[in-house]
Amino acid sequence: MLNPPTLFLILSFMMNKPESVSYYPLGDSAVVAVFSEAISEQVNHRIRLVGLGLDKLENPGILEYVPAFTTITVYYDLLSIEFAEVVEQIERIVAALPEEIHFSSVNKVIPIWYDGPDLDEVMDYTGLSKEEVVRLHSENEYIVYMIGFAPGFAYLGGMDSRLSTPRKPTPRLKIEPGSVGIAGAQTGIYPIETPGGWQIIGKTPVRLFDASKEIPSFLAAGDRLRFDPISEAEYLRMKGADYGD
Amino acid sequence: MGISVVKPGMLTTVQDLGRFGFQKYGMITSGAMDKLALRLGNLLLGNEEDTPALECTSIGPSLLFQKQQLICVTGADLSPAIDQRPIPIWKPVVVPAGAQLTFGKPKKGWRSYLCFYGGLDVPKVLGSASTYLRGAIGGWQGRALQKGDQLSFCVGWPQESSSFKWRMASSCYRGLANKVIRVIAGPHHPLFDSESQQRLTADLFTISSNSDRMGYRLESANLYLREKKELLSSATTFGTIQVPPDGQPIVLMADHPTTGGYPIIAQVATVDLPLMAQLRPGAKIRFALITIKEAQSLWRAQEDELHKLKLSLALKYGE
Numbered sequence: 001m002l003n004p005p006t007l008f009l010i011l012s013f014m015m016n017k018p019e020s021v022s023y024y025p026l027g028d029s030a031v032v033a034v035f036s037e038a039i040s041e042q043v044n045h046r047i048r049l050v051g052l053g054l055d056k057l058e059n060p061g062i063l064e065y066v067p068a069f070t071t072i073t074v075y076y077d078l079l080s081i082e083f084a085e086v087v088e089q090i091e092r093i094v095a096a097l098p099e100e101i102h103f104s105s106v107n108k109v110i111p112i113w114y115d116g117p118d119l120d121e122v123m124d125y126t127g128l129s130k131e132e133v134v135r136l137h138s139e140n141e142y143i144v145y146m147i148g149f150a151p152g153f154a155y156l157g158g159m160d161s162r163l164s165t166p167r168k169p170t171p172r173l174k175i176e177p178g179s180v181g182i183a184g185a186q187t188g189i190y191p192i193e194t195p196g197g198w199q200i201i202g203k204t205p206v207r208l209f210d211a212s213k214e215i216p217s218f219l220a221a222g223d224r225l226r227f228d229p230i231s232e233a234e235y236l237r238m239k240g241a242d243y244g245d
Numbered sequence: 246m247g248i249s250v251v252k253p254g255m256l257t258t259v260q261d262l263g264r265f266g267f268q269k270y271g272m273i274t275s276g277a278m279d280k281l282a283l284r285l286g287n288l289l290l291g292n293e294e295d296t297p298a299l300e301c302t303s304i305g306p307s308l309l310f311q312k313q314q315l316i317c318v319t320g321a322d323l324s325p326a327i328d329q330r331p332i333p334i335w336k337p338v339v340v341p342a343g344a345q346l347t348f349g350k351p352k353k354g355w356r357s358y359l360c361f362y363g364g365l366d367v368p369k370v371l372g373s374a375s376t377y378l379r380g381a382i383g384g385w386q387g388r389a390l391q392k393g394d395q396l397s398f399c400v401g402w403p404q405e406s407s408s409f410k411w412r413m414a415s416s417c418y419r420g421l422a423n424k425v426i427r428v429i430a431g432p433h434h435p436l437f438d439s440e441s442q443q444r445l446t447a448d449l450f451t452i453s454s455n456s457d458r459m460g461y462r463l464e465s466a467n468l469y470l471r472e473k474k475e476l477l478s479s480a481t482t483f484g485t486i487q488v489p490p491d492g493q494p495i496v497l498m499a500d501h502p503t504t505g506g507y508p509i510i511a512q513v514a515t516v517d518l519p520l521m522a523q524l525r526p527g528a529k530i531r532f533a534l535i536t537i538k539e540a541q542s543l544w545r546a547q548e549d550e551l552h553k554l555k556l557s558l559a560l561k562y563g564e
Contacts, residue, residue: 024432027484027512028540032432039477051269066268066480066503073480078541079548147271148478148504151380155478192380209271211370211382217270
């Protein structure tokens with residue numbers, strides 16, 4: 001027997017109708033808008049459009065927003081706007097969203113030199129050859145579900161499940177920025193130097209986070225991207241040219 | 246010309262009110278842990294509220310002034326002195342050229358703000374001078390002050406006069422003795438078992454020594470969900486109280502990550518974040534639940550008080 005929320009999800013999926021949005025407060029100065037209980041490309045796209053709608057509002061009481069897997073959190077100045085007004089503003093944007101969502105095509109390409117220290121471990125675990133790991137990792141289109149955990153860190157969806165490999169039993173103390181890793185069914189790129197337990201399969205010359213730029217993160221929630229395998233020589237050339245500008 | 250660092254202290258960083266507008270890119274906001282103390286320190290000097298100042302933690306720095314300057318120390322009382330003579334906090338003080346400002350025993354609170362007339366001359370990164378230590382971004386070279394660092398003032402204090410005969414009304418800053426932190430129930434509060442819900446407001450929580458600008462770990466009886474549930478990551482903010490599976494809550498502070506996936510049992514009322522920021526490891530606190538409306542009106546009352554202070558200071562600084 002399915003519980004009502006699950007049933008509702010299935011029904012709404014069948015009818016291809018977006019679910020209604022619910023709202024809850026996070027403390028005294030933030031509204032969390034919940035678009036679904038489950039991750040999907042449609043939900044991701046709707047959240048992206050709401051973010052763009054909030055940008056257009058230019059309401060000084062709405063300070064900033066943080067998109068996530070199924071939510072968007074809107075921080076507001078409680079001296080100039082009320083919780084209910086913020087909800088109303090979001091509702092208005094939601095009401096104007098197109099019913100049929102046209103997913104955008106790939107808008108970012110990230111070159112990767114597949115030469116990570118954990119390639120062997122991934123090959124052992126998955127039983128794939130190096131060529132197959134590279135092909136499967138670079139063949140799919142990925143979607144940026146959200147940015148979080150660290151500046152410029154993207155939670156990506158779309159990795160081929162055959163590449164799934166558990167995290168390293170002992171995390172590395174230092175992982176270079178630009179390292180591309182696999183952790184369970186996820187893949188991601190480390191934007192800044194940090195400790196971490198992901199299986200590192202390659203690195204990109206793209207600077208994923210650069211605080212000196214007006215938009216500091218190379219990736220944003222809702223982006224669609226592809227990985228492009230490159231050689232060591234190309235990696236070094238791009239690295240020198242500060243690719244990502 | 247400005248100050249030269251003789252001793253850096255335990256953790257002395259440049260902070261303003263924080264770096265906002267980039268959380269959607271995962272950028273940590275940083276900024277002063279006790280924003281009220283920073284704002285007041287700046288206002289007392291006739292500065293803009295968000296002027297960059299030094300946040301001194303527990304053991305303050307020793308600084309040689311190469312140039313006369315007007316300063317104001319606020320927040321914690323870390324026993325500041327000029328050439329060994331104790332100086333008052335919450336009051337502008339002129340430091341003569343060649344004098345040394347030192348800090349001694351932490352008497353009350355944990356974080357002191359050293360504000361300078363016109364502020365410190367540090368570049369802004371993404372609109373803020375705040376230091377984000379883990380990312381090595383902003384502030385003074387992205388790091389805490391070290392011995393030998395030379396920081397410049399934006400302007401000097403030109404006047405000879407050094408007597409400020411007025412004091413800030415104590416109602417502008419709640420006492421640090423208060424150990425009750427007011428919180429609002431978090432989005433996942435109903436998912437916790439009833440015993441944990443009761444413990445949240447009945448138990449004493451101890452600030453663990455494993456606490457920093459990113460978050461305070463609290464020691465308490467374990468808090469548990471009714472049933473295990475994996476949550477999808479969503480935004481977290483300054484004052485978010487999240488509970489990892491080990492049951493020991495964490496209060497996220499100024500260098501909080503922008504998102505997190507642990508259940509959120511409560512959120513500290515914005516008006517009580519300064520109290521939280523002044524707690525030292527080992528301190529015991531209690532939480533009291535209030536409504537969002539109450540939290541908001543407490544904030545408005547504080548801002549009214551600050552507005553009055555601004556008006557009277559504008560007269561004193563002749564603006």
